[in-house]
Amino acid sequence: MALYHGSWNATFLGLASFDLLGDPLWLAARTVILSSFLLLAGVSLVLASRGGLDPLRFLRRLAMLAAAAVAVSLSSYLLFPDSPIFFGVLHHLAVASILGLVFVRLPGLVTLAAALAVGLVGDTLSFPAFDQPWLIWVGMATVPPNSNDYVPLFPWFSGVLAGIALARLWPGIGRGEAPAGGIGRALAWGGRHSLSVYLVHQPVLFGLFWLAAQAVGTEPATVREFHASCIAACTQSGGGLDQCQANCRCVQRELTRAGQWEAFLADRLDGPGRQSIGEAVRSCGGG
Template identity: 30%
Template structure:
């Protein structure tokens, strides 16, 4: 395939491979989380700032890649609806089996809503030059990262302003990124700030689809990782129940009860 036409884009093998690495790291993070929170194993550094930053880097990159994938999808609306429904299945499952780890609006909910929003936003986004759109979205991601805490800007640099109080405390705005009393989610990826990384990916996808990246980005390097990367949804859905079941069995056998 050539990338000379938007109708015949090159397959971006490195994107599949990178997605494979990232989903394995996400699975490892969840395994450590299970050991730190759900089972009597000490992982004292699990919630250190550097670990949170590493988690955000991994999931943020997955979100960016998901935005890129919108440029390759035949139907983002259908893909988004399917992903959102899987997210709702996790909501029901955690509510019934493990209410202390209830997922109200996790990463699958986020992916689903973002994918469904993209076709609605695309007529407007298509009018924005690629470079301006991508870097503006990256900037908005960092500027809105602390909206959940009530500020807009870069507080670490002393450049921030308080957000309006009326945005906070409304349950219907929880999924947008504004906390509400009594609502929490064990896995929480609200639209703000993560939608901006997603949209940055959609802009970057224009360049990838047009074949403007170096050839090695499109070439295959590790088919096994690429295979994993093409099945991230399945892996995400099954790895936590698998980990929890195996750890429960191991601790049952070790404790003898």
């Protein structure tokens, strides 16, 4: 997970150019990482209810998940307003923890069949009715939303159900010896505090990669995309490459001076902001 997020940070900040959304290997890596999260959540739900579910402990954990999910959403709306996280892995885990209670006492094969059904339905069916914003979390929309972390109920709840089924079919799971050695104890500590690790590691990594990007002078992916599209449009209109590069840098400079650059990148320009674009283009020789 940390390696994947580090690769995302490096790409976003211009330190690398990993094709995280198109390369089959990166897509497979994301699937494996996310599936392992959900599988272990299902196993943990069974382990937590083996001797009878402790309602207070369950509700405390659920409240922590919900609070963490809200914090992630608020942070994403501030940092990435064009692709916020409104139903990511933490949101999913909070909902799945409630729904999973229905299955923790069912036979493992029944839950395994339910997992296969959820995965199949989520991968094959979609309906326009689920395109509504308040239903997009279900996962059966015809058009996926633009989000940096989207983990809808279908098909991903199948991972939690698979974990529940595994724990039901393997009664001895979770009863091994405590790990020995420094590395083993460190991994065990991380497992016991996985939510804290999840919440802390990405801000720390992003900050470190941001410092590295500042040190070497790279540009974020959104800035590179702007320059690429701006130069392409300019050269297609008959401009020379050098002049187009200068004009596009000028537009960025003028929008920054007008306080509209960040809003432009996030596609959140209001009327005065759109007027600033026109003025910047004209002043930079774009007509």
